[in-house]
Amino acid sequence: MTRLSNIVIIIDQQEEYTALRECIDWGIPAICIIDTNSNPISQIFRFQQMMT
Template sequence: MTRLPDIVIVLDQQKEYIALRECAILGIPTISLVDTNCDPDFANISIPANDDTMTSIRLILNKLVFAIYEGRSLHIRNR
């Protein structure tokens, strides 16, 4: 990578705890799927969801990707 990412999406807080800590240190905002066994305070934006099923993960990631594309297209049009 040539630069830091604008945002990081974490699917499993328990498995990716080190990545969340690194993002906090570097000041990178994070979006995290938060199951009942996770702490929502570790992420900048917490989305309550079941992080164990692909159906849940796929649904939320599709919505996030759509929102990112929509936001980028609005940003480009308003320049």
């Protein structure tokens, strides 16, 4: 790759946590598809804590 992606689509947020964390670090927008056993509110709260 010669440049960073404009957007990243992540299929399993819990499984691909490292990829999502790298997107946050690099400022790349990410779309996450989560399974029914995930709580999106707790995931958003966790990432907001990491960003501060």
